[in-house]
Amino acid sequence: MKQIQSIEELYTGLIEGPGESECEGEGDFKGKCNGGSTLFVVPRIRYDVRRSDYLYQLYRPMLSSDRSNPSGHLDGVMNHSTPLTVRSLSFWEHRLLLKAVFQAPSRSLLHYHWFEIQDLRSLAGMVWKWFCLFWFRKRGGKIVWTIHNRMPHNPVFPRLNLVMRRWLASVSDRIHLHCREIADDVQEYYRVDASKIVVLPHPTFEARILERTTALNTLSQTRNLPINPKDTLFLMFGQISHYKQIPPVCDLFAAMKGAEPLAESGPAGGTEQQAESDPAGGVYRLLIAGPVKKGQQSVLRQIQTIADHSDNIHIIADWIPDEEMDLLFSASDCVILNMKEIWMSGVAMMARSYQKPLILPRTGCLPSLNQPGSSSMLHFFSDHKELTDAIQQFRRPT
Structure with missing residues (x-):
């Protein structure tokens, strides 16, 4: 197992020089005979939401410009320090892997993310992906x-998922993880040697931090939310899905019935009665923001039912553009994660980028975020009681 500090190091030693038989490339691959190689990335890099796109932030140090072709993925942009072209592929563009590897195999490199079967449609798609790979x-x-999690969220066909993922682990030249803490689990579960594993931390995100009151007022007006600056706003951000266990958090806020937190910073503690009697306090509010994941409408209905009977739970079940993401995180006082089976979270890294406190489970790579100087920003829990205590004891700095 090796720890690295940059994305470029992940590919060191994987690209060889072109042989004479490879000097016949045309079109997309004609540059290979001049020393160039292609790094294929699956899935596509999302330029429409680049500031919140994991792939864009991961490969950003390798890109010499932000240019993208009309189809929305990077194509032919070179890094000036290494002769490597980065090309992100859609599902049907997997065919380009076959074209590349038959023309210039030693100059072709693939970095795959999220290799998984989520439903019947993706089961059929897996046949095509497997053929190309x-x-x-x-x-x-x-x-x-890159193994983002031990197994897919909300998986169907768990046995088949495991078989296919173990196959990919066996044929991969390198396995990328976001922290050392999960390496032993990966070796045992995926039956891979430690020499394949390379650790590169999760990228941070480009945060545009706004003044809290301004962001809160703008968000309240644009989304018609009854939130005022004295309230303490908790945020659950990202796709609405079963694995995020949003309903239990909604139940906690519904039970508070508008309890007022202390408005001044200080040691965690205090009782609900103290909070309610504090004249400078506001209301504990929960804001859930993000699109509903395909096939997870039942989760939205469940949390909407709870919100309909509570005046301190608010839902924005829409895709969130980067500009509104700035408003959401800048206006919020704390971000909550409540997943059980998770190794790493992009939302956790977003919260850190926006310098927001986090209430998060003690699992996977998340404890590794607890670096010197960050302990006051991270509130870990291991069970429902600890989650409840962390929420009730959180105090918004004035």
Whole structure:
């Protein structure tokens, strides 16, 4: 296992020089005979939400410009320090892997993310993905796989998911993880040698931090939310999905019935009665913001039912553009995560980028976020009682 500090180091030693038989490339691959190689990335880099896109932030140090072709993915942009072209692919563009590996196998590198079966449609798609990856590897292409979580969220066909993911782990030249703490689990679960594992921390995000009151007022007006600056606003951000366990958090806020937190910073503690009697305090509010994940409408209905009977729970079940993300995080006082089976969270890294306190589970890579100087910003829990205590004891700094 090796710890690295930059995305470029992840590919060191995986690209060889072109042989004479590879000097016949055309079109997308004609640059390979001049020393260039192609790094294929799956899935596509999302330029429409680049500040909140994990892939864009991960590969950003390798990109020499922000140019993208009309289809929305990076194509032909070179890093000036290394002769490497980054090309992100959609599902159907997996065919380009076959074209590349038959023309220039030693100059073709694939970095794969989120290799999983989520429903019947993705089961059919897995056949095509496996076919392309099988021939890519058989013809000499190199593969790097980032394992984001032990298994997919809300998986169907768990046994088949495990078989396919173990296959990809076996043919990958490198396995990328976000922290050392999960390496032993990966070795045992995916049956890979430690020499394959490379640790590179999760990227941070580009945060545009706004003044809290201004952001809160703007958000309240644009989304018609009854929130005032004295309130303490907790945020659950990202796709609305079963694995995020949003309903139990909604139940906690519904039970508070508008309890007022202390408005001044200080040691955690105090009782609900103290909070309610504090004249400078506001209301504990929970804001849930993000689109509903495909097939998870039942989760939205469940939390909407709770919100309909509570005046301190608010839901924005929409896709959130980068500009509104600035408003949400700048206006919020604390971000809550309540997943059980998770190794790493992009939302946790967003909260850190916006310098927001976090209430989060003690699992996977998340405890590794507890670096010197950050302990007051991170409130870990291991069970429902600790989650409840962390929420009730949180105090918003004035």
